[in-house]
Amino acid sequence: MNCQSFETESGYLCVYEKDGRVFKIQFNQRCEGKINREIATQFQEYLEGRRKTLDFPVEVPGTEFQKRVWASLRKIPYGHVVTYKELAEKLKTAPRAVGQALKANPLPIYFPCHRVVAKDSIGGFTGGIQWKRMLLKIEGCEF
DNA sequence: GCTTTTTAGCCCG
DNA sequence: CGGGCTAAAAAGC
Structure with missing residues (x-):
């Protein structure tokens, strides 16, 4: 690494x-x-699995909706996953809209979009599903 | 501008 | 499996 x-x-x-x-x-x-x-x-x-949260100031480009979704990702605890649907209900929107916003995530890991999975599958990940698997594995979450 | 298509989902039969 | 629902963004007009 x-x-x-x-x-x-x-x-x-x-x-x-x-x-x-x-x-x-x-x-x-x-x-x-x-x-x-x-x-x-x-x-x-x-x-390396030695740190659970990333914390630093950052400004990312995006719509208000996208920024709202990305911010909500940071409330998902380390090693824990939620579904697109659960996140959508919390944000009063639709699962597909959440997927759209996650796809546009400008800062993976900092905004932990890998902790969002589909109901019966792992869901998608821009740049390779292997990354999502690996990140979840780092967090001790077998999926 | 307004309309149609696309999408990292979901539910029902 | 196949359609229908859905909200946001992108693409098309």
């Missing part, structure tokens, strides 16, 4: 890689370099 941080024209970028797959994470301008390295460390610790 490798995790690095860079400065780019639009903000800071954190890249982490495992098993040949790459996640790229973009941060807003307000993140200090010091905080940025701290963030990279948080991701690394999470992937």
Whole structure:
């Protein structure tokens, strides 16, 4: 596992890689370099199973609805899963709309969309269902 | 702008 | 399995 941080024209970028797959994470301008390295460390610790929550300030682009859904993801406890339907009921919307919003998740792991599964299956995950399985496994959740 | 299609779901027969 | 429901976003007009 490798995790690095860079400065780019639009903000800071954190890249982490495992098993040949790459996640790229973009941060807003307000993140200090010091905080940025701290963030990279948080991701690394999470992937090694030594950290349960990621916590740092971030601003992501999205509609009001999407941001509301993403925020709600962070209330799902570590190692716990909910279904699209349960989340939809909580947010007073429809399961498919939740799926749409999760698909647009700009910051996986920080917004733990892998903790949302379908009623009778694991559901989807952008960039590979293997990631979802792996992340759940890290959290000790066999699915 | 307004209309149609698409979607990481779900339920019923 | 196959349709019908559904809300949001994207694509089409």
